[in-house]
Amino acid sequence: MTTSPDSVVREFIAEHRAAFLDDLSDWLRIRSVSADPTLAAEVRRSAEWLTGALRATGFPVAEVWETPGGGLPAVFAEWPSGDPAAPTVLVYGHHDVQPAARADGWATDPFEPTVVDGRLYARGAADDKGQVFFHTLGVRAHLAATGRSAPAVNLKLLVEGEEESGSPHFGALIRERAERLAADVVIISDTGMWSERTPTVCTGMRGLVDCQIDLFGPSQDIHSGSFGGAVPNPATEAARLVAALHTEDRRVAIPGFYDGVVELTARERELFAELPFDERQWLSVAKSRATLGEAGFSTLERTWARPTAEVNGIWGGYTGPGGKTIVPAEAHLKLSFRLVAGQEVAKIREAVAGWVADRLPEGIGHEIVFPGATRPCLTPLDHPALQSLVRAMGQAFGEEIRFTREGGSGPAADLQDVLDAPVLFLGISVPSDGWHSIDEKVELDLLAKGVETAAYLWADLADHWGAPGHPLDQA
Incomplete structure (x- = not known):
């Protein structure tokens, strides 16, 4: 009986899940709070720990990068495909975390990872160490399923150390290192989905x-x-x-x-309207008694696309x-x-x-x-790289993938501008994960889905746009 690539990926993830979580927990114990100057050494220790973990994963290049202006260190890793026609993918995330203490109201020590009812509680579990680290198991599962000794894409990682402090040196870092960071597509793994039951891909940020x-x-x-x-x-x-x-x-x-x-298309408005949006619940989170905004647009359209x-x-x-x-x-x-x-x-x-x-x-x-500013970024729904991500995520979740946008702002636009590459968002966090709040957690089954998505994604990108004459930048 022939074993399908999907079953190989899932069996590999199941076999290595415990060791993966042990390693992630070791990383989560490092108090890499970038906002606290007294913990600068911990941020550096976090960068050094990740560098070692990436080398152990198989990345032949894994380096701690100093940031211009004396900022906190980032991590860069690279694993060439060996195929001349392979596209180059850069994955972005961050290894610094928000401040946290048991006295804030946490049920457990925020820097002693604890698993309860299929959830891993720790500062950084979702934002963003868990979502960075799933790529390490994902690429190994990809190799196991394809029989390759190197990824089907030229795979690069850039993991920032100052995102939770506003990325003050990030723009200078990527401009200085633009040649090393050059890529056909950028994957941001510092985002989330609509909910546990509604897997989604974010297509842009304001x-x-x-x-x-x-x-x-x-x-x-x-x-x-x-x-x-x-x-x-x-x-x-x-x-x-x-x-x-x-x-x-x-x-x-x-x-x-x-x-x-860029106005919303009719199809985008239809897709937003299909999401199970509960306006009363949204208002309770917003601590507001009513919605109000630009006439002619829904609440989601106002917050995501206007x-x-x-x-x-x-x-x-x-x-x-x-x-x-x-x-x-x-x-x-x-x-x-x-x-x-x-x-x-x-x-x-x-x-x-x-x-x-x-x-x-x-x-x-x-x-x-005018202080610093951030440009918006948007990847059209029909972009072939986005379609690769949607297929990979659909393969992992076994259901239709819907679309969202992000109303906030982040470093994605800097990467898009400097590298002149489309930006995609691969995240598996959900609203209940409590980013920046007490009892931050990640759903372990969703974390495994992130691993699985990454395992499928590299082969899909290579299969559809790795051939000569079909580079991603001409899609």
């Missing part, structure tokens, strides 16, 4: 531009009885800016803001007890803008700056500061 606007009026606070109503008030002008930020139908009113926006403008903070003048009848000297605003595919960071900054300047009266000075 970008982000934020700013602080400082408004200046009189050179000091002045008496509102003597001068109020006769001189410009910066607090009033801050309120007027906020009031003018949106139209009546909740669209962003800044001229040029929607230029270039650009937005939010007032993050507004302050100025007297805020103490009682009254103080003044015209304040200054007022301040913090705004953030989520961007979608087709919007450019530089153009949005220019549009916002111009809008602010045009709306302020004479006598109000202002400064506007």
